[in-house]
Amino acid sequence: MLDVxxxxxxxxxxxxxxxxxxFAHGFGCSQEVWRRVAPHFLDDYLVVTFDHVGAGQSDxxxxxxxxxxxxxxxxxxxxxxxxxxxLTDVVFVGHSVSxxxxxxxxxxxxxxxxxxxLVGPSPRYVNDGDYVGGFERADITxxxxxxxxxxxxxxxxxxxxxxxxxxxxxxGEELTESFCRVDPSIARHFxxxxxxxxxxxxxxxxxxxxxxxxCMDDVIAPTAVGDYVHAQIPGSTLVTIPxxxxxxxxxxxxxxxxxxxxYLG
Amino acid sequence: MTLGELYTNAPCxxxxxxxxxxxxEANAALxxxxxxxxxxxxxxQFAALLEPGSRMFYETRHLPVLRLTGEVREVAVTLRRADGxxxxxxxxxxxxxxxxxxxxxxxxxxxxxxRSLLDARRSADVSALRLGVLQxxxxxFASSLTEDALCDALAASAREGFDATYTAVxxxxxxxxxxxxxxxxxxxxxxxxxxxxxxxxxxxxxxxVTIASPAEAEAEFPExxxxxxxxxxxxxxxxxxxxxxxxxxxxxxxFLRERDxxxxxxxxxxxxxxxxxxxxxxxxxxxxxEVLALYDQxxxxxxxxxxxxxxxxxxxxxxxxxxxxxLFFLDLDGFKEINxxxxxxxxDAVLREIAGRVRSAVxxxxxxxxxxxxxxxxxxxxxGHADASAIGEALRTAVRAPxxxxxxxxxxxxxxGVAVYEPALGRDTTADDLLSLADDAxxxxxGAGKDRVTLVVR
Numbered sequence: 101m102l103d104v105x106x107x108x109x110x111x112x113x114x115x116x117x118x119x120x121x122x123f124a125h126g127f128g129c130s131q132e133v134w135r136r137v138a139p140h141f142l143d144d145y146l147v148v149t150f151d152h153v154g155a156g157q158s159d160x161x162x163x164x165x166x167x168x169x170x171x172x173x174x175x176x177x178x179x180x181x182x183x184x185x186x187l188t189d190v191v192f193v194g195h196s197v198s199x200x201x202x203x204x205x206x207x208x209x210x211x212x213x214x215x216x217x218l219v220g221p222s223p224r225y226v227n228d229g230d231y232v233g234g235f236e237r238a239d240i241t242x243x244x245x246x247x248x249x250x251x252x253x254x255x256x257x258x259x260x261x262x263x264x265x266x267x268x269x270x271x272g273e274e275l276t277e278s279f280c281r282v283d284p285s286i287a288r289h290f291x292x293x294x295x296x297x298x299x300x301x302x303x304x305x306x307x308x309x310x311x312x313x314x315c316m317d318d319v320i321a322p323t324a325v326g327d328y329v330h331a332q333i334p335g336s337t338l339v340t341i342p343x344x345x346x347x348x349x350x351x352x353x354x355x356x357x358x359x360x361x362x363y364l365g
Numbered sequence: 366m367t368l369g370e371l372y373t374n375a376p377c378x379x380x381x382x383x384x385x386x387x388x389x390e391a392n393a394a395l396x397x398x399x400x401x402x403x404x405x406x407x408x409x410q411f412a413a414l415l416e417p418g419s420r421m422f423y424e425t426r427h428l429p430v431l432r433l434t435g436e437v438r439e440v441a442v443t444l445r446r447a448d449g450x451x452x453x454x455x456x457x458x459x460x461x462x463x464x465x466x467x468x469x470x471x472x473x474x475x476x477x478x479x480r481s482l483l484d485a486r487r488s489a490d491v492s493a494l495r496l497g498v499l500q501x502x503x504x505x506f507a508s509s510l511t512e513d514a515l516c517d518a519l520a521a522s523a524r525e526g527f528d529a530t531y532t533a534v535x536x537x538x539x540x541x542x543x544x545x546x547x548x549x550x551x552x553x554x555x556x557x558x559x560x561x562x563x564x565x566x567x568x569x570x571x572x573x574v575t576i577a578s579p580a581e582a583e584a585e586f587p588e589x590x591x592x593x594x595x596x597x598x599x600x601x602x603x604x605x606x607x608x609x610x611x612x613x614x615x616x617x618x619x620f621l622r623e624r625d626x627x628x629x630x631x632x633x634x635x636x637x638x639x640x641x642x643x644x645x646x647x648x649x650x651x652x653x654x655e656v657l658a659l660y661d662q663x664x665x666x667x668x669x670x671x672x673x674x675x676x677x678x679x680x681x682x683x684x685x686x687x688x689x690x691x692l693f694f695l696d697l698d699g700f701k702e703i704n705x706x707x708x709x710x711x712x713d714a715v716l717r718e719i720a721g722r723v724r725s726a727v728x729x730x731x732x733x734x735x736x737x738x739x740x741x742x743x744x745x746x747x748x749g750h751a752d753a754s755a756i757g758e759a760l761r762t763a764v765r766a767p768x769x770x771x772x773x774x775x776x777x778x779x780x781x782g783v784a785v786y787e788p789a790l791g792r793d794t795t796a797d798d799l800l801s802l803a804d805d806a807x808x809x810x811x812g813a814g815k816d817r818v819t820l821v822v823r
Binding site: 165166167169170235236239240241246295296345 | 387429
């Protein structure tokens with residue numbers, strides 16, 4: 101039997117009788133990215149977090165390059181997790197690329213989903229005609245260069261270490277390691293799949309209530325892209341939160357929590 | 366020296382930013398590195414100083430790690446300077462009470478050196494990957510004994526080589542009909558050579574046919590654009606499998622996202638198709654040789670070896686079913702005269718004609734063989750001595766009918782010996798035993814004046 105829980109390092113916490121709240125992380129992260137948001141929902145929600153295959157403490161042996169050559173592969177994993185836990189009326193919270201993974205999963209089987217919360221979504225990162233995704237194709241090539249530069253070890257020599265008192269790391273040593281651990285070839289492939297996918301055509305088919313959380317000054321998912329997603333998903337709600345950057349779950353978790361609570365009631 | 370002076374005069378760029386990344390302090394070295402005055406730096410987003418690709422990495426990787434672990438060391442990114450030039454740098458950051466402290470080091474020299482190492486390594490990785498795919502494919506192809514096994518191996522190799530969501534191998538027969546032999550390819554099913562679908566076009570053009578995007582599918586292949594869309598396929602590459610200029614089939618790869626079908630991609634796909642074509646040709650040749658070895662080349666009937674095996678299995682089956690079999694041995698009368706007077710070409714034509722008549726005189730499931738020269742053998746399962754006489758007569762009549770192109774003064778008839786095996790009589794027999802019995806009966810017919818049937822029961 102498929103061991104979905106182990107494959108995706110699925111963790112289930114919170115109120116067993118509560119509405120299911122499933123958090124999915126984006127490119128470059130693991131489920132730890134939700135550690136300042138998820139605890140706020142433990143009292144009244146059944147909280148599920150997991151790592152995509154290839155990230156965090158997932159089972160790297162399950163990384164099938166053909167399957168994960170498209171976001172559909174990740175979406176089918178999400179559906180398997182929901183089926184394994186037998187969840188319905190799920191609130192799926194997807195950050196970054198997981199927004200589109202959630203859209204694909206909800207389109208494939210809407211019966212499991214009660215709502216989508218898309219944090220910093222972008223259906224296509226590369227500009228295309230009138231569509232402004234924020235990046236050119238050459239930028240994606242440069243990102244891949246940067247990944248190689250950082251993961252293939254050519255930067256791992258000694259620059260002087262900066263002085264200063266770091267905040268106490270929030271994570272235990274093991275989690276820090278798993279968060280930082282990267283398989284270069286998987287990171288490269290996931291970057292290809294994330295930043296070169298085009299899911300614009302999937303937005304109009306979304307049939308579950310959807311909240312879009314847009315950050316201010318997010319270069320990865322600029323305001324224009326958030327507006328596009330909002331316009332394409334029928335009946336969606338767009339909320340701009342006063343947090344800069346692309347990872348509001350870490351830099352402004354209280355705003356994420358408040359916006360979600362406001363929407364979910 | 367005060368702390369402030371240390372900061373200002375540090376040998377590397379230093380900056381302080383809010384947790385959101387807004388720069389609150391920067392030193393002179395950072396101004397020198399970026400070409401921006403301190404006043405331009407303060408208030409700006411640090412991420413905005415980076416090239417877009419670096420900024421993607423910074424936002425999606427550097428910042429989350431910094432937030433979760435408090436520190437990030439030696440991250441390689443590229444700065445965009447005020448004059449538009451770029452500068453490779455290394456970043457060290459710590460997250461503290463006063464915000465994010467970041468040190469920026471010029472990495473130009475190291476980068477130039479390491480960049481060439483990286484390029485070499487990447488190019489070596491790509492070559493090694495392709496070589497690995499081709500080597501594994503080569504081994505898998507070589508151990509394939511059948512067309513189906515070969516096509517399975519080709520589909521698997523293409524899947525491995527390109528991370529394709531769907532791969533399929535289709536072979537084309539003489540009438541131009543495709544048969545999907547291996548893999549899975551939902552939207553482009555069976556189609557024929559003269560259509561304008563990608564597989565057919567690849568066969569016709571003898572070149573790869575690619576669909577790079579849904580828009581291209583709409584424009585170039587409107588008949589299948591909808592099916593591709595329904596299957597969520599966004600790009601397709603179809604490579605013909607060619608034996609020289611002769612198309613054998615195609616190997617198709619489909620993807621749920623748009624892929625670059627660049628020369629690396631197409632060369633690897635072509636190399637897989639080429640390797641598979643060589644093995645496919647060999648497998649087909651081998652099969653032809655096997656057929657040649659078992660069948661009589663002149664008449665297409667079973668040869669002596671295959672016929673003997675057939676008689677053997679028929680005896681076992683007859684014993685098991687307690688059902689009789691009849692073995693007919695035919696030796697032509699008058700054939701030698703035709704051969705001598707009219708030549709081998711006419712002789713061969715007569716043998717082919719007689720072979721066809723004998724074949725038609727018995728049931729489809731009956732075995733008919735040529736034992737060499739002008740001897741034919743027929744085996745009929747489930748036929749006892751009563752029916753055997755009638756069949757023997759039918760064979761005799763079929764052979765003696767006039768032959769086109771052969772004058773009446775050169776008649777051809779058959780001396781026929783029949784051995785009937787009745788398991789109910791309780792005797793054992795073998796193929797050789799039964800054949801020799803029928804042979805003896807044939808000689809009896811010959812001795813009694815030819816053109817007749819002699820029957821013995823074992």
